[in-house]
Amino acid sequence: MKYYGKIAFVATLMALAGCQSSGQKTAANAPVDPEMDRCGASELQQYVGKPLTALETLRFEKPVRAIPYNSAVTMDFNLNRINFLGDLQGNITKVYCG
Structure with a gap:
């Protein structure tokens, strides 16, 4: 008889564990701060993973900077x-904007 209480307790814990979310937020569902996204970088996330050379054929309305690995860049901060x-x-x- 005492096993039924333990089984019910374990079953309840397993049911509650299945209802929890992972708590991890991805970039796709993270809220975007409009002030920090003045340049519209949140709409260009589909380019992540593509080569930097893919930008050569694209036209942008805002200033763009392609930063290769380990290169020197100016420290001016331009949200546009x-x-x-x-x-x-x-x-x-x-x-990102900046």
Whole structure:
């Protein structure tokens, strides 16, 4: 008889554990601060993973800066400029304003 109480307790814990969310937020569902997204970088996240050379054929209304891996850039902060940050292989890892 005492096993039924333990089984019910374990079953309840398992049911509650299945109802929890992971709590991890991805970039796709994270809220966007309109002030920090003046350049529209949130709409250009589909370029992450593509080569930096893919930007050569595109036209943008705002200033754009492609930043290859380990390159020197100026420290001026321009929220209207779109930055494409590249990795060692030349692929885009981050798109952000600044």
